[in-house]
Amino acid sequence: MPVFLSDFIHAARWLAALAVLLAHANVLVSLSDMMVAPHGPLVYAWWFVTAFSHQAVTVFFVLSGFLVGGRVFVAMERRTPFLRAYFVDRFARIYLVLIPALALTFGLDALGRDLFAGAGVYELPGLEGAYEASRILSTLAMQQNIWAGQAGTDGALWSLACEFWYYLLFPLLLLPLARAYSEPARLAGFALGALLLLLLSLPSSRVPFGFALWAMGALAARAKRPLFAGKYLSLGIFLAALVVARLAARGPLFEAHPVLHDIADALTAATLANLLATLRFSESGFALGDSALHRRLADFSFSLYATHMPIVFFFWAGAGHIFGVDWHKLLPTSTHWLVTAALLLVAVATAFVFSRVTEAHTPALRRLLHAAVAALDRRARLGLRARWIGHGRAEGL
Numbered sequence: 001m002p003v004f005l006s007d008f009i010h011a012a013r014w015l016a017a018l019a020v021l022l023a024h025a026n027v028l029v030s031l032s033d034m035m036v037a038p039h040g041p042l043v044y045a046w047w048f049v050t051a052f053s054h055q056a057v058t059v060f061f062v063l064s065g066f067l068v069g070g071r072v073f074v075a076m077e078r079r080t081p082f083l084r085a086y087f088v089d090r091f092a093r094i095y096l097v098l099i100p101a102l103a104l105t106f107g108l109d110a111l112g113r114d115l116f117a118g119a120g121v122y123e124l125p126g127l128e129g130a131y132e133a134s135r136i137l138s139t140l141a142m143q144q145n146i147w148a149g150q151a152g153t154d155g156a157l158w159s160l161a162c163e164f165w166y167y168l169l170f171p172l173l174l175l176p177l178a179r180a181y182s183e184p185a186r187l188a189g190f191a192l193g194a195l196l197l198l199l200l201s202l203p204s205s206r207v208p209f210g211f212a213l214w215a216m217g218a219l220a221a222r223a224k225r226p227l228f229a230g231k232y233l234s235l236g237i238f239l240a241a242l243v244v245a246r247l248a249a250r251g252p253l254f255e256a257h258p259v260l261h262d263i264a265d266a267l268t269a270a271t272l273a274n275l276l277a278t279l280r281f282s283e284s285g286f287a288l289g290d291s292a293l294h295r296r297l298a299d300f301s302f303s304l305y306a307t308h309m310p311i312v313f314f315f316w317a318g319a320g321h322i323f324g325v326d327w328h329k330l331l332p333t334s335t336h337w338l339v340t341a342a343l344l345l346v347a348v349a350t351a352f353v354f355s356r357v358t359e360a361h362t363p364a365l366r367r368l369l370h371a372a373v374a375a376l377d378r379r380a381r382l383g384l385r386a387r388w389i390g391h392g393r394a395e396g397l
Contacts, residue, residue: 002279002280002282002285003285003291004279004282004284004285004286005276005279005280005285006295007285007288007291007294007295008279008285008286008288009063009066009067009276009298010291010294010295010297010298011288011294011298012059012063013060013063013298013301014294014297014298014301014304015056016056016057016059016060016063016301017056017301017302017304017305018304019049019052019053019055019056020053020056020057020156020305020308021304021308021344021347021348022049022050022052022053022344023050023051023052023053023056024053024156024308024309024312025050025312025340025343025344025347026046026050026051026340027312027316027328028315028316028319028328028336028339028340028343029046029050029328029332029336029337029340030328030329030330030331030332030336031043031046031047031332032329032331033331043332048246051246052242052246054245054261054265055242055245055246055265055268057159058213058265058268058269058272059268059272060159060163060305061159061162061163061166061210061213061214061217061269062213062214062216062217062220062269062272062273062276063217063272063276064163064166064214064217065166065170065213065214065215065216065217065218065219065220065221066217066218066220066221066273066276067217067221068090068167068170068218069170069214069215069217069218069219069221070217070218070220070221070222071086072086072170072171072174072218073218073221073222075171075178076171076174076177076178076179076180077179078179078180079179079180080180081180081181082171082178082180083171083175083189084373085370086171087167087168088366088369088370088373089366090164090167090168091369092362092365092366092369093359093362094160094163094164094167095140096358096359096361096362096365097302097303097306097358097359098139098140098157098160098306099140100354100357100358101154101157101303101306101307101354102136102139102140102151102152102154104307104310104354105151105152105153105154105307105309105310106131106136106151106152108310108311108313108314109122109131109152109153109310109313110131111314112310112313112314112317112318113131115317115318115321116314116317116318116320116321118321118325119316119317119318119320119321119325120320120325121313121316121317121320122153122313122317126150126155127150127153128149129149130149130150130151130152130153131152135148135149135150135151135152136151138151139151139157139161142160142161142164142165143161144157144158144160144161145158145161145206146158146161146162146200146203146204146206146207147203152310153309153310153312153313154306154307154309154310155309156305156306156308156309157306158206159210160306162206162207162210162211162214163214165196165200165207165211166210166211166214168193168196169193169196169197169211170214170215170218171189171193172189172190172192172193172196173190173193173194173197175189175190175193176189176190197211209262209265212266213265213266213269216269216270216272216273217269217272217273217276219273220273220274220276220277220280221276221277221280223277223280225277225281226274226275226277226278226280226281227274227277228274228278229278229281230278231275231278231279231282231284231285231286234271234274234275234278234279235275235286237271237274237275238268238271238272238274238275240271241267241268241270241271242268242271244264244267245264245265245267245268248264299355299359299360300351300352300354300355300356300359302355302359303351303352303354303355303358303359304347304348304351304355307347307350307351307354308347308351311343311346311347311350312343312347315339315342315343315346316328319339323335
């Protein structure tokens with residue numbers, strides 16, 4: 001992958017994670033009079049940038065499909081089995097962050113519910129049963145917001161469940177094209193993938209639709225050529241689609257016709273996929289500034305996404321406890337902005353520290369798991385060989 005393409009992906013990752021954080025932090029700032037009263041330029045800028053969370057998740061799906069799905073295409077062309085190593089890598093990537101994120105969520109939720117009881121935040125509709133221990137198990141089984149509710153206040157983990165299943169579904173559904181496996185194994189893998197997709201689609205259409213967006217990214221890694229070859233033209237089309245989706249995908253019309261949201265998401269995903277394909281074939285990228293900075297920020301974007309929601313709820317409940325239950329509904333004052341700034345700083349700092357003890361060690365965990373799986377495989381082979389030898393000796397007797 002060209003360095004300039006990696007730089008673009010790093011920048012897109014951390015900007016998408018920041019967009020999600022800003023959108024959720026906006027719960028502390030009421031802009032209910034935005035359309036009927038004049039405001040300063042900074043307030044308008046805040047209003048504009050804090051409504052891209054949905055589009056940011058679409059960006060995550062496409063980038064994930066491009067990076068992970070693209071590697072699947074490469075692996076399928078080889079004549080050596082790849083699924084075991086692939087699944088180990090995906091398992092390590094997700095669970096090394098998910099398990100500590102769940103611990104942080106339930107710990108902070110318990111503290112917030114104890115300190116700020118009566119603020120009305122931890123009792124919001126949709127959180128019924130969210131604090132039960134069973135939600136930990138369903139989330140570890142990647143069923144949050146699919147066949148089960150969310151775990152604690154970390155509603156953002158719904159997309160992580162989708163990602164997990166996309167990781168599994170993509171190679172299984174494409175296994176008939178893999179050269180390294182026998183025909184029965186390829187057909188069995190495809191059947192398993194189709195069954196999983198059906199079961200995951202029964203609760204709602206969110207999983208299959210998101211899978212289609214994810215697959216756009218994977219296809220961009222495989223495309224023979226982009227739809228629009230000019231990198232600036234492709235970037236402009238993507239940004240235009242992003243802004244249109246942010247400004248238009250709201251209001252009574254979109255609420256009455258959810259399919260319009262899907263069309264906007266598909267447009268965002270398709271234009272980003274085209275941009276990625278364009279950069280694959282380009283001789284240069286965009287002037288994005290310090291490459292090392294983008295990489296460092298991207299290195300904890302996953303942690304920021306996975307941990308920010310319980311922090312948002314903690315600040316929200318704490319502010320309600322201190323300033324009044326309806327404080328966040330009042331038109332913003334300097335106090336609102338200061339509390340919001342503090343929330344953003346704490347969330348980013350927490351994610352950075354969290355990442356140093358979790359996702360920063362992903363390569364080490366992968367090596368450990370690969371070694372453990374290889375050891376189990378050797379032990380199984382030795383055990384099978386010993387049984388065959390023992391069976392042969394018994395027959396000789």
